[in-house]
Amino acid sequence: MCRWLAYSGSPVLLSDLxxxxxxxxxxxxxxxRLGVEAVNGDGFGVGWYGAQEEPGIYHSTEPAWSDRNLRELAGHASAGRVFAHIRATTGTPVQQTNCHPFRHGRWLWMHNGAIAGFSSVKRDLTLxxxxxxxxxxEGSTDSExxxxxxxxxxxxxxxxxxVARAVGLIEETGRKHGVPLPIQMTVATTNGETTWAFRYSSEGRSRSLFHNADVRTLRLQHPDNVTLQHVSDDARIVVSEPLGSLEGAWREVPESSCLVIEGGREQLHPFAPVPGAAPAGSAAAAL
Known part of the structure; x- marks a missing residue:
């Protein structure tokens, strides 16, 4: 599977994240520590919002730990909204076009998990x-x-x-092809202003997902922590697993839920797939 983080707040160096x-x-x-695989070395990607209308993206098929260009970029680039992803392939090739985050206009998207039986359902979903x-x-992954x-x-x-309708279609299609548990997912997507993070799986045992506690509260609890003094009040990080062991800093995102982060505000909503027909305008709808 994979690991990812989504940050929003005051601009920070990518290296700090x-x-x-x-x-x-x-x-x-x-x-x-919490992933299916201990090693996630099948590529890396980072997306950030800067001076241009569309977010910038850096993709590499090298493992993140050995990518010298990533370390160089991260030491100089800063942003107030960052998506980053390390990949462990579930079968599709290791190539730049298969690295997350994916981009469409101002939108970024990244996924940890898999569409089960992807080779069986790929044609129907593509249609x-x-x-x-x-x-x-551009690529060949289930995530894209x-x-x-x-x-x-x-x-x-x-x-x-x-996302609810897309997951509904994936589950319907998978079960039609004899796949009992069609999807496993934590997903993050953003338009550069709001971040939506989803945790769901057909089996009800989804991959791990956490978000940070309120920074102002953490400052009161840990007045000697230097890092907290340099983080803005509205800083929010959603992560596959905690970035540190500071007591009280991380809260698990519940099963079958959607976390919405806008500015320093966050809302948690239940999430469930919505079954339905193929979307209007798709090739499948015309068949």
Missing amino acids: LFAPENSLVVQSLHS AVEPALFPLI LFFFLALTYGLEQDPPAA
Whole structure:
């Protein structure tokens, strides 16, 4: 599987997120504590919002722990919203176009998990993608196809509804092909202003996901912690596993839920798939 983080708050150096923490994403690429695999060395990606309308992206097929260009970039680039992902492939090739986060316009998307029986359901799911979006798919992963299904279902207008309908289609399609537990997922997506994070699986035993506690509260609890003095009040991090061991700093995202982060505000909502027909405008709907 994979590990990822989604940060929003005052601008920080990428190195402060990716390298500095005790259990940083780069550390997790070699020694993941809560992942299915301890090693996540099949590529790396980081997306951030800066001077341009669209977010910047850096992808590499090298393991994060040995990527000199990543360390150089991270020491100089800063941003107030960052997505980062380390990959452990579930079978698709190790290539740049298969590295997360994926981008469409201002939107970023990353996924930890898998669509089970992907080789069996791939054709049916691909036919459900809106024809105008289909040529934009660059890689071969289930995660990118999942992204384009969510876009087809209206991700840019209503992310929770779009993801719920996409997951509903994935589960319906999987079960039609004899796959009893079609999806395992933690997903993060953003338009550069709001972040949506989802935790769900068909078996009800989803991969780990955490978010940080309120920074102001943590400062009161740990007045001698230097790091907390330099973090903005609205800083929010959603992670596959905690970046450190500071007491009270991390809260688990509940099973079958959607966490919405906008500014320093966060809301937690239940999440469930929405079964339904193929989306209007897709190739499948015309068959």
